[in-house]
Amino acid sequence: MSVLRSFFELEANRIVLNFAHGLIYFLMGFGVLIKSKRWSELTLAKALPWLGAFGILNALGDWGLVFLPIQTAVFSEQMMSILWVLDAALLALSYACLLMFAAKLLGETKPEWVWLPRVVPALYGVWLAALVIGLVRTGLQWELDLRLTRHFEVLYRIGFAFTGSVAGAWALSLQREELERLELQASIPPLMWVGFSLLLHGIAAGLIVPEGSFFSSYFLTDRMVFEWTGLPVRLLTGASGAVVAFFILDSLDVFDDEFQRRIDAANRLQAVMDERLRIARDLHDGIIQTLYAVGLNLEGLILSLKQGAPGAEDEIRSIMRSVDGAIQDMRRYIVRLKAPxxxxxxxxxxxxxxxxxxxxxxxxxxxxxxxxxxxxxxxxxxxxxxxxxxxxxxxxxxxxxxxxxxxxxxxxxxxxxxxxxxxxxxxxxxxxxxxxxxxxxxxxxxxxxxxxxxxxxxxxxxxxxxxxxxxxxxxxx
Structure with a gap:
């Protein structure tokens, strides 16, 4: 335990951890955006871009934690205060995208909740406006801004990260019915693992608050977890993010399966249309022509009977053979339409x-x-x-x-x-x-x-x- 604690207490190792944390989420977001299909009719496809945006924005925010400390020797305290606030706003926006993913998926799955996606931008707007007002009141003072940012970080962690993770896990579990109906059961287990990993992420990123915030006396803090386990909270959120990335990309093979089903359905439809065209052509060339000839022969027979010409019986037999042939052809087409x-x-x-x-x-x-x-x-x-x-x-x-x-x-x-x-x-x-x-x-x-x-x-x-x-x-x- 002490070895782990000593390892992660080193500033260089924390920087590497933050960079790796961001890389995991960037790869997850980029992979989701690449593999999600806008043409898909699956409910999941309509919400996936928001999950991809969450991964990429969260990665950018994490990398801000890596590169901003390097700039302290270059920028003034006031400028650094602004940069830290912008980084916090970016991380809050990333978790707002996670909440939007859950809201969009729930709204598409449950028609009575179609209004949910409209609530998320309003919540983020309120959070951002309150942060700006607080910063204006502090006069952009370095120490006060950092403390205020920590308070607002707890708000977006609980309001966006935890709520979005739990709601997202629930929304993913609701996709089971649609996937079973479309016979795409192979994608169900990976999606369930994604939901479970989101729950873990929500607990680690949403309910474990930073040390020194107003809420630290009411919640479990990242420092307490580090003292107890020797593991930083970001290692836990990074691990859950890696699991989410692995299983969400695995589950997105459902779009390939759906595309193949569309191709198969199109091929079946084309086969049906070809068979209809074939039967229509054969009916026209065979039975219809035979019946047309029968009609002409009957007209000739009527004229022969009126004139008392011999050979009427032979003409009748010929017509009967033609009609019998047409009946046999029709029977053949009817049998052809029967499934084996x-x-x-x-x-x-x-x-x-x-x-x-x-x-x-x-x-x-x-x-x-x-x-x-x-x-x-x-x-x-x-x-x-x-x-x-x-x-x-x-x-x-x-x-x-x-x-x-x-x-x-x-x-x-x-x-x-x-x-x-x-x-x-x-x-x-x-x-x-x-x-x-x-x-x-x-x-x-x-x-x-x-x-x-x-x-x-x-x-x-x-x-x-x-x-x-x-x-x-x-x-x-």
Missing amino acids: NEEASLDEQLRLLVRDLQREARIPVRIKADPVEAGLISAEAIMDILLIVREAVSNAVRHARASEVRIALVRDERGINLSIVDDGIGFDPEQRPKGAAGEHLGLDNMYRRAASVGGHLSIHSEPGHGTEILLRVPLNP
Whole structure:
């Protein structure tokens, strides 16, 4: 104990401590201002700039304690008195920013307390005005100014530092509900540690008053703590500040998580819009055109019946086939919109899909599939894989005039390999027109779906030799 006391009684060591104290708070404030995101919709983001301002202003005030004593040989006592008062006002302003952080966070969290941020500037204004009036009355006398400054230091320590720390810790604890609702639980423990550290800081910086003030007979003083423990109070506030800095910067990863969630939501929305556009295009090119042709055929049939022309029965059968094709297309689109069963594995859902496709296509669709346990492929990836298979089989039947389709699913240690082979007329993938066949066959959509699940799709075909589609999709990590 005596060794510690002797160490910190040295003026040089106290200067180093004050400088390190300021450096800790400067790094904390600078880090908060850099990592806080104004675009964020989190309640915490709206109050963080005030916490950053607290750290930087507090650091500047601490460094004033380091450099002002050096100036005593340069400036007069009156000028030094003014500089010390300005430093005290700067430290008070820093703690007013801490109180503003708490008030802003509480006001954003609790709508009934939205008025709280307007109170803090008024409190600081009253404190500063009272200090100026007191200085004017003392006539800027060195000894009297120092004593008066100590009295007002106690006021801002209790009113701003202690109140701001306690209110800030409480306000941080109220953010748990929002973070849990947004599934950002990873940031909750660091924020709780920040709140706990703020409480310790509030006790050390707010309730332990400087020696020689009017309030020193009513409160625990920094000299008493030093005599009992051998540790200066600034070491305690510096340690609590370091803990706050570490955990607040750790918790601010929540903004990266929120940004990633926004990207994921935007990607999901884009996927929905792409699918809607795809269905709208297919409806226009397929069902609507079929129904339009049915309407024209019916008009021609009415005219034929009026004229008693032969062949009306064949025309009716042709129209019925067209209507049946439109019904099958509509059923296919409805099935496409259904979400897959998340509890079923990929191979099970593929078999169910093949059963439906065989009924719709009216040609043999054969499947051989290795078991792929549920969870190895995400539900979103399974949906895209099923849509790729459906598109491939549909193209084989509608455009390649295939008489058989074979599907094979093979699983290895890193992923699944899916092949879809037909015996149709084939085509040249390098020469397909991008504006026509590329859209009509839906190949572009198949490539996009494969890329969206981190997979790779390749198509091998040539005229007269059928088509083979290969899809490689990695397993979930």
